[in-house]
Amino acid sequence: MDRIKIEQTDITRLKLDGIVNAANNSLLGGGGVDGAIHRAAGPGLLEECRALNGCNTGEAKITGAYGLPSRKVIHTVGPVWNGGNNKEEELLADAYKNSLHLALEENLETIAFPNISTGVYRFPKEKAARIAISEVRSFLEKHPELKSVTFVVFDEENLKIYKEMLG
Ligand code: AR6
Numbered sequence: 001m002d003r004i005k006i007e008q009t010d011i012t013r014l015k016l017d018g019i020v021n022a023a024n025n026s027l028l029g030g031g032g033v034d035g036a037i038h039r040a041a042g043p044g045l046l047e048e049c050r051a052l053n054g055c056n057t058g059e060a061k062i063t064g065a066y067g068l069p070s071r072k073v074i075h076t077v078g079p080v081w082n083g084g085n086n087k088e089e090e091l092l093a094d095a096y097k098n099s100l101h102l103a104l105e106e107n108l109e110t111i112a113f114p115n116i117s118t119g120v121y122r123f124p125k126e127k128a129a130r131i132a133i134s135e136v137r138s139f140l141e142k143h144p145e146l147k148s149v150t151f152v153v154f155d156e157e158n159l160k161i162y163k164e165m166l167g
Helices: 032-041 043-050 088-105 125-142 156-166
Strands: 004-007 018-022 060-064 072-076 110-113 148-152
Touching (some): 060 088, 088 125
Parallel strands (some): 004 148, 018 072
Antiparallel strands (some): 060 072
């Protein structure tokens, strides 16, 4: 599907309607892609996030993007991988689904996802990619208003997996 793209880059460099952040339940910043987004956006983002009162795992909330080139940031919280019997797969699918729904509600036409939960949260990368691709594909089929979804693959392993899975 040509509305799905892969890009190996730092997500904070992209200029789109929205980028998705792989946040934690506090929404108050952290390491990895979350740290990079907060650093690049500047203190206004943290201030807006403080007023959101956190976010449950699998859910998503939206803010402005401040110093970032994109317009909005969708903050979602993926599950910590804990063996696989703690609803991890369902919660990761929810994180993608709820982010996509929020993008649509806010009239965002071009968005990018990082590989949610596959860093500090240790979700197996292939399993995560399969879930991410399947959720995005079925959403795009139902919603032509969403023009493009970019999977930002930061590490070589994810790049290889996404290239293989998306052909
Ligand atoms: N641009 C795009 N992708 C990135 C970037 C970047 N600048 N930096 C890292 N990645 P992680 P998680 C990739 O650990 O597993 C934070 O502390 C990285 O290679 O950022 O969901 C939060 O506050 C990996 O593939 O997120 C939470 O506490 C992917 O982003 C916790 O980490 C996700 O890795 C969330 O853990």
